[in-house]
Amino acid sequence: CKSPSPRQNRLVRYFIMKSSNLQNIEISQEKGIWSTTPSNERKLNAAFWESSMVYLIFSVQGSGHFQGFGRMDSSIGSEKSQDWGSAGFGGVFKVEWIQKESIPFQFARHLLNPWNDNKKVQ
Numbered sequence: 001c002k003s004p005s006p007r008q009n010r011l012v013r014y015f016i017m018k019s020s021n022l023q024n025i026e027i028s029q030e031k032g033i034w035s036t037t038p039s040n041e042r043k044l045n046a047a048f049w050e051s052s053m054v055y056l057i058f059s060v061q062g063s064g065h066f067q068g069f070g071r072m073d074s075s076i077g078s079e080k081s082q083d084w085g086s087a088g089f090g091g092v093f094k095v096e097w098i099q100k101e102s103i104p105f106q107f108a109r110h111l112l113n114p115w116n117d118n119k120k121v122q
Contacts (some may be wrong), residue, residue, distance in 0.1 A: 010052035015044065017058045025058055025067045027083045029100050032073075035089040041076045044093070048075050056095060065104050070097040 017036065019025050028034050034056070036044065047054045054072035059065065073094035081092045 010050065012053045012055065013047040013051040014055045014057065015047070017056045019058060019060050019067075022060050022063075022067070024084060025060060028058070028095055029068070029097050031083065032095055032097065033081060033083075033092045034095045035081055035084055035092050036076075037088060038090040041090045044072065045076050048072055063102075065102045067102055068097060068100040070095040070099075 017034065044054065055069060056072055057069040058067045060067060073096045076091045076093040078091050080089065
């Protein structure tokens, strides 16, 4: 089910989505979907329903870059995707990719996360 366009007077949420490989990012960009671990599903679904917008910033572990960002475009359902094999992922949800270019972490070094001891966002 699709989220209504921005729900007024609600917070916008941001999540860094770490992928173990670039292939998963490429599949997501091509098909407009994503899947994550069941433990992350609860957080993302809650944010989707309680926030006006949920932005996802994607990065491959160890790459030193963000591979782009998008907007969570549906809640996470029970349907699984064979695109990621059986790597312990949960249901699939839609992602509208806004930026698909690689951005080095150094371009965001001024961003700090107050909910993670003011550590750099990367």
